[in-house]
Amino acid sequence: MKSAKLYDKSFDCFIESKKINLAVKRLAKEIKTDLQEEIPLFIGILNGSFIFTADIMRSYEGNCEISFLKLASYEKTSSTGIVNQLIGLNEDLTNRTVVILEDIIDTGTTLQTVYDLLKKEPVKQLKVATLFFKPEVFRKELHIDYVGFSIPDHFIVGYGLDYDGLGRNLPDIYKLSN
Template identity: 35%
Template sequence: MSDTPISNDIKEIIISEKNIEQRCRELAAQIEADYENDGITPLVVGLLKGSVPFMSELIKYFHHAIEIDFISVSSYEGTESSGDVKIDKDLDLSSRNKNVLIVEDIVDTGRTLKAVKQLFYNKGANEVRIVSLLDKPDRRKVDIEADYVGFKVPDAFVVGYGLDYNQKYRNLPYIGILKEEIYE
């Protein structure tokens, strides 16, 4: 184990744990109101691994029934999205005739999310909505937007609250910008 805390690798905290918790309450209320108006129970699907802290916080504030499941896809090589999406772990539940809410940590290039959204439609989902903790619109390569967004972030290497660099920093309770010397 390293002697220095991972927080030493953070250049700047841009979103605090308190702000994330508050935004999750607001997002949950908005999402629930939308699904309640439709009279449906959503299948809430977390994209592993990055969505886990966000999804855990978000679903605490739902007051109506939901189903949850996880899917794991990969499309990154180092720090860049390849756009070639591979399913590493599929759902345990069926998404056929369901209204799916994809939970994502960040919408970056949009390539992975667009492919996953289409995958659910191919599997027979009635509707697919997306909630993302973060949105980085300056990096978008394909036309896709989340239906619900926690925070917009600048085009910087952000980590924490599920977001990683080489599988590290996911456990930070906030969103921070990683020091350049860590990944260059």
Template identity: 45%
Template sequence: MKTPNERMNITINQKQFERIIDYNQIKKRIRLIGIQLNVTYENQHPVFIGVLNGCFMVMADLMKQIHIASEISFVKLASYEGTSQRDQVSELIGLDCNLEGREVVIVEDIVDTGNSLRHTLDAVYAQKPASVAVCTLLLKPKALQHSFDNIAYVGFEIDNEFVVGYGLDYGGIGRTLPDIYREVVPAK
């Protein structure tokens, strides 16, 4: 069995990755976000909308911290090819609940360019919700191509690097890693 320090670097499809955030840090941050959400929505009945596939681990751990009346729904989008973000976002599964007059919390694994989030927000706002807040585990401020005023809950801000683990993948691999890893780019 390897010790935690021996597992700090991994290889996925011939790409090297190094650990940047361990699961204990993630759990602590999600617990704090859960407390904030419980306080903010104490006397309301929010709908949490997870953006699949990447959000499944964040959403599962976050919902364990939510102790208020709430509902859960999901959308599924495709915006990556390999390690490259596409400009076009494909909607694979759309909204399946009425959000009119409701408090909505969109749960993302990562907001980088913001293309997927913009797509989701457009679909949510079309239903005239009472309010919309965004909760994301990871935020890449330097990669944003859109302006958002409703990103209210952020786990960690990271540099504009490709990351895997804790729901994030590279070619379908790495989603089940408990920690988050960034790609190690060889020096030129």
């Protein structure tokens, strides 16, 4: 079994890159089927979603645009419960179909912050796509339209997700060893 060591923590391979790639292609197809002729504005939530966002863009078979929001809520392996907005949007969202791209949704605190920011805007429709979803710890009343993987409440790294800055470059997903 593949493993990774980041700082003082050990991680075991949890989801291989081939499965991730298939899930991303499936999500891109679902979004395109759902939106049909719309030209979505994808909003990637940095830093974690940058690889997922790039792969969705490459897999999306239609016209689309991209922007990013940078939010932070994690410290080491746990959520602080406080979401800080570090970089905001500059685009006019009037009558736009917006698709939020999240790497992972656990408690939903970050997603709630994004919703609160975007509900002030006159968007045509707002959709959410996440590669990883932890339903057992999700605490918000928000709709998630597209889910790549529903996973247990493991701390994971790789494919853009990190442990204190390290591990984002791992092509597979690794979970914290017990």
